[in-house]
Amino acid sequence: MRGNSKSAKIASYIRKNPHAPVADVAAKFGADKQYIYNVRYLMRKRKKATPVVLNPLMDTPDPQMPKFQPKDDPVNHPKHYTDGGIETIDFIEAKRLGYHLGNVVKYICRAGKKGTNMGMQDLQKARWYLDRAIEKNEINPPTR
Numbered sequence: 001m002r003g004n005s006k007s008a009k010i011a012s013y014i015r016k017n018p019h020a021p022v023a024d025v026a027a028k029f030g031a032d033k034q035y036i037y038n039v040r041y042l043m044r045k046r047k048k049a050t051p052v053v054l055n056p057l058m059d060t061p062d063p064q065m066p067k068f069q070p071k072d073d074p075v076n077h078p079k080h081y082t083d084g085g086i087e088t089i090d091f092i093e094a095k096r097l098g099y100h101l102g103n104v105v106k107y108i109c110r111a112g113k114k115g116t117n118m119g120m121q122d123l124q125k126a127r128w129y130l131d132r133a134i135e136k137n138e139i140n141p142p143t144r
Contacts, residue, residue, distance in 0.1 A: 006029065006031070007042070009029065010025065010031070010035075010036065011039055011042075011043050013025060013029070014039065014040060014043065022036045022037065022040075034096075037090075037093045037094065040090075040093075041090045041094065044087060044090065083113070084109075088105065088106055088109045088110070091105065092105055092106065098133070098138045098139075099138075100129045100130070100133035100136065100138050101129070101130075101133050101138060103125070103126070103129040104126045104129045104130045104133065107122045107123070107126035107129065108122070108123070108126045110122055111123050111126070
C-alpha cells in the first residue's frame with residue numbers, strides 16, 4: 001500500500017475513519033467488500049509486524065539486542081484471538097463465515113486461553129453455535 005494506489009487511499013481513509021462500515025468504504029471507493037477486508041488485514045498485519053534487530057557488523061539477528069514486543073490490546077486485539085500468526089476475526093472475514101460459523105471458529109480458537117474454565121465452556125459454546133448453524137442450514141454466503 002504505497003503512494004496513491006487504490007489500496008493506499010483506502011488504508012488512509014480507514015485510518016481516519018476506523019469505525020466506518022466496510023460496505024460504506026467499499027461503495028465510496030468502488031471496490032467490493034472483500035477488497036476492503038484484505039486492505040484491513042494487510043494494515044493489521046503491518047501494524048503487528050515485529051521488527052528484527054540486526055547486528056550492523058554481522059547483518060544477522062543479534063540475540064543480545066532487545067526485541068520489540070507489542071503491548072497487549074485487550075479491546076482491539078486480545079491475546080486469546082491473536083496467537084498463531086492471524087487474528088481470528090481476519091480469518092472469519094476472509095472465509096466469509098456467517099454469524100453462527102464465525103462464532104464456532106471464535107470459541108474454538110480461544111478455548112482454554114481465556115478465563116479459568118480450561119476451555120470446556122468455550123467448546124460447549126462452539127458446539128451450540130455449530131448445532132444452530134446446522135439447524136438453520138447456514139453456509140458461507142455466495143462470493144460476490
